[in-house]
Amino acid sequence: MSWTGKILRVDLTAGTCRAEPLNMEWARDYIGQRGLATKYYVEEVDPKVDPLSAENKIIWATGPLTGTMASTGGRYSVITKGALTGAIACSNSGGYFGAELKMAGWDMIIFEGRAASPVYLSINDGDAELLDASWLWGKSVWETEPAIKARHQDPLIRVSTIGRAGETGCLYAAVVNDLHRAAGRSGVGTVMGSKNLKAIAVRGKVGVGNIRDPRAFMKATVAAKKVLADNAVTGQGLPTYGTQVLMNVINEMGAMPTRNHRDVQFEGAKDISGEAMHEPRKTDGKKNLVTNQACFGCTIACGRISKIDEGHFTVQNKPQYWGASGGLEYEAAWALGSANGVNDLEALTYANFICNEQGMDPISFGATVGAVMELYDMGVLTKEQLGIDAKFGSAEALTHFVEITARGEGFGREIGMGSKRLTAKYGHPDLSMSVKGQEFPAYDSRGIQGMGLAYATSNRGACHLRGYTVASEVLGIPIKTDPLVTDGKAELVKAFQDATAVFDSAGVCVFTTFAWTLSDLQPQLHAACDESYTMESLAVIGERIWNMERDFNNRAGFTHLDDTLPKRLLTEPAQTGPAKGLVNGLDKMLPEYYQVRGWNAEGQLLEATRARLSL
Known part of the structure; x- marks a missing residue:
């Protein structure tokens, strides 16, 4: 099993840190990171909680492939109720912090309560303690990370921290690690700041050695890396131009919000x-x-x-x-x-x-x-x-x-x-x-119709990383669909949303999905974690995670009326480009989406859906 089997629970009010065993039944049903941490969160926190109150909790979580030789296996997520939205928030980051946390022997850290004064958490393998951070409060990310490394006389410490935005209450403050990698959206940094938690500093020397079948895992990861290297996007476009490869492409197709x-x-x-x-x-x-x-x-x-x-x-x-x-x-x-x-x-x-x-x-x-x-x-x-x-x-x-x-x-x-x-x-x-x-990301849903439905139904508010139909509608991955039509987009959005939930929970980067499908991820999870991970079980897990998040939002007070787009995108046609004359066809796509999701007309989970997904 590629889980460490151990989580760290930190009571900021009491100033205590204690280890507890990971719930392995939940781990198998929700994989890790986004799915597993959200399961812990929704089981422990009242959906009506004020995001900035002491009663809210915030979780740092790795996936079972985090810290392993799987390509992009350096991810971690921060899960809470978002300060910006009041909806479930899961913000994903890369860099090196996630792998360091896993190598220190922890799958997850759950923070509860609120510290009376600024603190930071120091982790050295199995040892964890809360330390005074009053000397760090008011410092930027760029000042905090080197200051902690100097204080502990260890340049190999990895730091996840907030800057001044998280201290002053900016509602979209981020959590930043490695100076410029970020769990960036939904105000997770604001929640961190509200708890007087400045940073987490981790040094891990335990490593990740508990792979279920090392030989099979090595074979699966080598094959998966070749798929990435041979793909035009992950092997050429992204290394050369980064995600900025899209700027001129999206602009030319008339989907650049301006x-x-x-x-x-x-x-x-x-x-x-x-x-x-x-x-x-x-x-x-x-x-x-x-x-x-x-x-x-x-x-x-x-x-x-x-x-x-x-x-x-x-x-x-x-x-x-x-x-x-x-x-x-x-x-x-x-x-x-x-x-x-x-x-x-x-x-x-x-x-x-x-x-x-x-x-x-x-x-x-x-x-x-x-x-x-x-x-x-x-x-x-x-x-x-x-x-x-x-x-x-x-x-x-x-x-x-x-x-x-x-x-x-x-x-x-x-x-x-x-x-x-x-x-x-x-x-x-x-x-x-x-x-x-x-706020929306960088795709106008009049020019890419499926993204309008993805935005409207995203559990964390407008987001491209919860169902990136741009891959299909623009890049033809895994199949080419017409960006200007609404037909078939309900099924497309659901498929992308469910698959992305699995990738996020595994501990790998969503950018691998430009080349990988679940058939590339499944052998890696199967060899690393549990032989019960089949293509069929992973598809169900992705759907289970999505519906769990949706159910939390419904209980928090969100309704079908929140699954909408700004009036401008629904009533003001695009004036130029291929989408000229079009508005977004959400009114047609949304009822179809509810039906394929197994929800009623009010956007609530049907009992049959709950039963099928064991929710």
């Missing part, structure tokens, strides 16, 4: 694309992109490491930002760029640096700025209120806003509420491009 979804194509997309990151700058002849980078055990290496032009207005006289660090990925480049009409690549890189440094989701931040710029364009917000001229396309406004939002200062506190609360406060709630309070 200026708060007013438009579906951005005239400046080429200036902020993956290709642009490779081109020498006119100012200094150097490239924005320094190199690519891989997370633990990853054979894809889609990560970007970038360096800002030292003469750019954002970093003049700021040498702390002159070094190379985590560069733009597609979602961040879109949210900071196209969503606001900004085509200044260096300004976007700077804003992304600040999001990493202070622990803030660049998607929700950038999309909220898009709403602010539209309100400014309408005259609802003024220069006096904002402290700057905030026209669409202003790199100066974007970078000003990222600084004050990360610090929780001035109008930045309002931007930190997210677009749903901000637009409602100023009388225009329809301008929030969000579902369940979480």
Whole structure:
């Protein structure tokens, strides 16, 4: 079995840490990470809990393949009730922290209560203790990680932490590890900050040696790595351009949300694309992109490491930002760029640096700025209120806003509420491009119809990583479907959602699904964990996880009325590109989706569905 069989329960109120055995029946039924931690969470927490109260819990979880030789086996997730949404939140991160936690001998950490003053958790293999973090409070991610390593005199410690955004209550604060890998969405960092929990520092030397069938596991992982290497996306596109390979592709097909979804194509997309990151700058002849980078055990290496032009207005006289660090990925480049009409690549890189440094989701931040710029364009917000001229396309406004939002200062506190609360406060709630309070990622659902249904039904609010039908509708993976039609999309979305739940729970990266199907993952889980993992059982587990999350949200107060899209996407047709004249056809897709899910017309699980999935 590739589980360690052990979880760490930390009572922040009492200041205690204790080990307890993993519930192996649950582990087999929910695999690990997203599925297993959510099972623990929904069994222990009242769905009506205030996300920022001491009664809420927050869980760090690995999967059974985390820390193994499986490609991309470095993932971990943070599970809680989201501060931004009030829905179930599971935010996934790469880097090296997850593998280190597993190698220290832990499958999961469950935090309960609230510390009276700032603390951090120190784990050294089987030893765990809460230590004073008052000396770290107020420090950025970039300051906290090296400070902890220096205090413990161990450069190999891995750190998962919040920055100032998580301390000041920005509702989409992230949890960041390895300086620029993040459990980024839904406000998991806000929940962490509300508990006075600054960081988790882990050093693991135990390793992961409990593979059920090592010979079969090695054979399965070698075969799976070859599939990744031979695939055009995972073997060529992502290593070369990262997720930014999509910028020009999505723009050309008329699905690039631009200026708060007013438009579906951005005239400046080429200036902020993956290709642009490779081109020498006119100012200094150097490239924005320094190199690519891989997370633990990853054979894809889609990560970007970038360096800002030292003469750019954002970093003049700021040498702390002159070094190379985590560069733009597609979602961040879109949210900071196209969503606001900004085509200044260096300004976007700077804003992304600040999001990493202070622990803030660049998607929700950038999309909220898009709403602010539209309100400014309408005259609802003024220069006096904002402290700057905030026209669409202003790199100066974007970078000003990222600084004050990360610090929780001035109008930045309002931007930190997210677009749903901000637009409602100023009388225009329809301008929030969000579902369940979480802002959209980088695909306009008028140009990619299936993504509209995926957004509307996502259990954690608008999200591309819960059912990435772009793979099928745009890239033809595993089959090509027409992005402009609604037929068959209910079945497609369900299939993607269920399969993704399995990959997330296994401890591998969802980007493997550009090349892998469950038939590539199943032999790895079968050899590593339990011989009962068959294709059929994994399909049921994925569906079980999805329905468990849905049931929690229903009990938390969400209804079928929350499975919707902003009025703009349902009533304002796209003006350019292949989707010209189209709105999203959610009204047709949603009833079909409920039917294939085994739910009633109100979006509630039927008793027959509960019984079939053992819920």
